[in-house]
Amino acid sequence: MSTKVFVNLPTTDLERSKAFYTGLGCDISPEFTDENAACIVWSEDIYFMILKRDFFATFTDKPIADPNESVQVSVSFSQDSREAVDAIVAKGLAAGGTEPKPAQDYGFMYSRDLDDPDGNSLGFLYMSEEAVEEGPEAYMAEQGAAS
Structure with missing residues (x-):
């Protein structure tokens, strides 16, 4: 099995994020997409999980940075x-x-x-x-x- 890469990113607007990434030419995996998250398929080995900020916060005890303010x-x-x-x-x-x-x-x-x-x-x-x-x-x- 090859290594798969999952990059998790927070969003304030899931539908806007889905439109942006499909606008880049990516697909969305419906099996891993719901009202809290979308699985963006870059390639057969690279995926972005776009997560609503409150849902993203359930995966960590650290604060979620605002990507408009810090990288x-x-x-x-x-x-x-x-x-x-x-x-x-x-x-x-x-x-x-x-x-x-x-x-x-x-x-x-x-x-x-x-x-x-x-x-x-x-x-x-x-x-x-x-x-x-x-x-x-x-x-x-x-x-x-x-x-």
């Missing part, structure tokens, strides 16, 4: 190209998300951040195959030598 975690997803990064962020913006800062282009890596309507942070990035294989410093050194 607990940022989840990033690799994409196949810069264009794919731009396309998914455009979908997220159209679905009610916000882009908290401009795109970042490091030469070997291109990334953009997207906050969902509750303020939970998502990242989308493209890294060149050469940088993945060689490491960013070696890739950048080669690029400098080729210029």
Whole structure:
């Protein structure tokens, strides 16, 4: 059995969150969705559990942070190209998300951040195959030598 990843995120509006994540192209697993939570399917191994804040609080004794005020975690997803990064962020913006800062282009890596309507942070990035294989410093050194 392969490892499955479940990321739990709080929401103040479950229906709005479901609309946002389906707007990104995700599916919802009805078997694990009810009036308190929605299971967002990113892939066969990655799921987001979007939980109403009061329900989320039943799983911990710690306070639940307001993602509009502080960041607990940022989840990033690799994409196949810069264009794919731009396309998914455009979908997220159209679905009610916000882009908290401009795109970042490091030469070997291109990334953009997207906050969902509750303020939970998502990242989308493209890294060149050469940088993945060689490491960013070696890739950048080669690029400098080729210029």
